[in-house]
Amino acid sequence: MYVAVKGGERAIDAAHDWLAEQRRGDTDVPELGVAQIREQMTLAVNRVMAEGSLYDPDLAALAIKQSRGDLIEAIFLIRAYRTTLPRFGASRPLDTGAMDCIRRVSATFKDAPGGQVLGPTFDYTHRLLDFKLAAEGEDVPAAAEARDAAPARVPHITGFLGRDGLIEQDAAGDETPPDLTRAPLELPATRALRLQALARGDEGFLLGLAYSTQRGYARNHAFVGELRIGAVTVEMDIPELGFAVEIGEITLTECETVNQFTGSKTEPAQFTRGYGLSFGQTERKAIAVALVDRALRWKELGEDDQGAPAQDEEFVLSHADNIQATGFLEHIKLPHYVDFQSELELVRKLRAGADGAPEAAE
Amino acid sequence: MSDTRKTWMSLLAKAPPTALGRLWDSTGLAPDFNWLRAPEIGSTMVQGRMGGSGAPFNLGEMTVTRCALRLTDDGTVGHAYVQGRDKTHARTAALIDALMQTPLESRLRTEVLDPLKAALDERRRTRAAKAAATKVDFFTMVRGED
Numbered sequence: 337m338y339v340a341v342k343g344g345e346r347a348i349d350a351a352h353d354w355l356a357e358q359r360r361g362d363t364d365v366p367e368l369g370v371a372q373i374r375e376q377m378t379l380a381v382n383r384v385m386a387e388g389s390l391y392d393p394d395l396a397a398l399a400i401k402q403s404r405g406d407l408i409e410a411i412f413l414i415r416a417y418r419t420t421l422p423r424f425g426a427s428r429p430l431d432t433g434a435m436d437c438i439r440r441v442s443a444t445f446k447d448a449p450g451g452q453v454l455g456p457t458f459d460y461t462h463r464l465l466d467f468k469l470a471a472e473g474e475d476v477p478a479a480a481e482a483r484d485a486a487p488a489r490v491p492h493i494t495g496f497l498g499r500d501g502l503i504e505q506d507a508a509g510d511e512t513p514p515d516l517t518r519a520p521l522e523l524p525a526t527r528a529l530r531l532q533a534l535a536r537g538d539e540g541f542l543l544g545l546a547y548s549t550q551r552g553y554a555r556n557h558a559f560v561g562e563l564r565i566g567a568v569t570v571e572m573d574i575p576e577l578g579f580a581v582e583i584g585e586i587t588l589t590e591c592e593t594v595n596q597f598t599g600s601k602t603e604p605a606q607f608t609r610g611y612g613l614s615f616g617q618t619e620r621k622a623i624a625v626a627l628v629d630r631a632l633r634w635k636e637l638g639e640d641d642q643g644a645p646a647q648d649e650e651f652v653l654s655h656a657d658n659i660q661a662t663g664f665l666e667h668i669k670l671p672h673y674v675d676f677q678s679e680l681e682l683v684r685k686l687r688a689g690a691d692g693a694p695e696a697a698e
Numbered sequence: 699m700s701d702t703r704k705t706w707m708s709l710l711a712k713a714p715p716t717a718l719g720r721l722w723d724s725t726g727l728a729p730d731f732n733w734l735r736a737p738e739i740g741s742t743m744v745q746g747r748m749g750g751s752g753a754p755f756n757l758g759e760m761t762v763t764r765c766a767l768r769l770t771d772d773g774t775v776g777h778a779y780v781q782g783r784d785k786t787h788a789r790t791a792a793l794i795d796a797l798m799q800t801p802l803e804s805r806l807r808t809e810v811l812d813p814l815k816a817a818l819d820e821r822r823r824t825r826a827a828k829a830a831a832t833k834v835d836f837f838t839m840v841r842g843e844d
Contacts, residue, residue, distance in 0.1 A: 451834075508753065
């Protein structure tokens with residue numbers, strides 16, 4: 337247990353001033369603007385929005401600047417800011433089927449209706465450092481535009497499998513989902529609560545867990561049935577008006593996996609599904625969420641508990657949040673003088689007992 | 699009424715604040731009004747659906763600014779709920795929402811709403827055209843030929 341300490345005010349002020357100076361870096365180099373971060377460090381901004389659980393690119397960019405690029409620190413700033421906002425209400429559930437896709441690929445169907453759209457992806461790049469980017473002022477080629485392309489509703493791949501009964505269907509409903517930000521996490525959790533926790537969970541932690549399922553710890557053989565990234569409008573009921581309006585548009589990444597089947601003597605074999613949805617262009621995160629979501633569903637699908645970490649709801653949900661984790665981890669650097677003093681006394685006593693002679697006094 | 703009002707309110711909310719501000723300024727309109735609710739920044743919990751079409755779950759929040767006002771002239775009330783933290787955006791959207799319920803409606807439609815709609819449509823079209831340019835056809839190669 338850490339204890340309150342007094343004093344050190346001058347040292348703390350000096351430390352913060354130095355922090356500000358270090359944040360600015362060499363003043364011969366132009367200062368980075370928040371808009372530059374928002375426009376050119378987009379994927380960092382997206383990660384901060386996803387794990388900060390607040391969609392606002394300007395705020396996320398500001399947090400990245402303030403945190404000197406430490407993304408977990410930036411997420412911390414966003415989470416803290418979020419708690420100061422009055423909640424106006426909840427949106428209507430998003431219609432991701434109406435997404436204006438900038439990317440949409442399926443690893444299960446080559447000729448997916450709606451097509452395979454690569455979008456602005458790192459896939460198929462050679463991962464060689466591009467030294468042209470080190471030379472500033474390089475002209476950027478304009479993205480190609482196809483002629484006669486109009487925005488169109490792209491159907492979900494799982495819809496096709498569902499039509500033939502080949503994949504389990506998620507029961508639609510409109511009950512109010514539980515909210516982690518309003519009530520403490522209680523276990524066992526519902527799938528709705530798990531998906532909320534995973535959506536704000538640490539990308540690295542979820543990536544590791546998802547990878548563990550691929551390597552055999554609760555393997556469920558996932559295919560990416562569909563991965564889509566694009567813009568979705570957010571609609572909200574306005575109580576004082578009595579109808580819903582679209583209040584804005586957000587970018588989302590959605591991953592649907594098609595997994596190993598279930599079936600029994602009474603029920604025909606069917607593929608099962610995992611689902612990941614995340615703010616921004618956050619593809620690795622959405623795939624990881626879908627794999628972990630599927631692993632956590634073992635009980636409802638009648639699978640065996642293999643004792644794998646990714647199947648352990650308590651383990652996953654209690655450790656996925658990087659703000660909780662970093663808070664507890666980093667607090668051990670704060671003064672623990674009294675605690676440590678008592679342990680020191682104890683060790684001295686034990687040693688004295690073992691030697692059969694009292695320790696020399698200090 | 700509520701259907702068309704929903705359409706213009708949605709358009710005003712989704713419009714880029716700078717473009718909206720420019721079009722509004724060029725109308726030269728500056729009606730007197732009283733705040734019913736001064737611009738306030740808050741959040742909305744965004745919900746998704748499991749598997750895209752199943753039961754809802756909470757995905758995360760987004761910032762939203764809202765306000766309500768009453769025109770001094772005829773008492774018409776205007777509301778705004780807009781994404782982000784731009785109070786001027788909310789104020790302009792609420793003023794236009796109020797004026798759209800007055801005889802100025804057709805003028806605002808021509809001078810503000812139609813150009814905004816055209817710009818949003820163009821943005822969607824460009825996005826779709828860029829996406830379509832990256833559409834691929836994968837060919838499956840024959841494996842294990844002798």
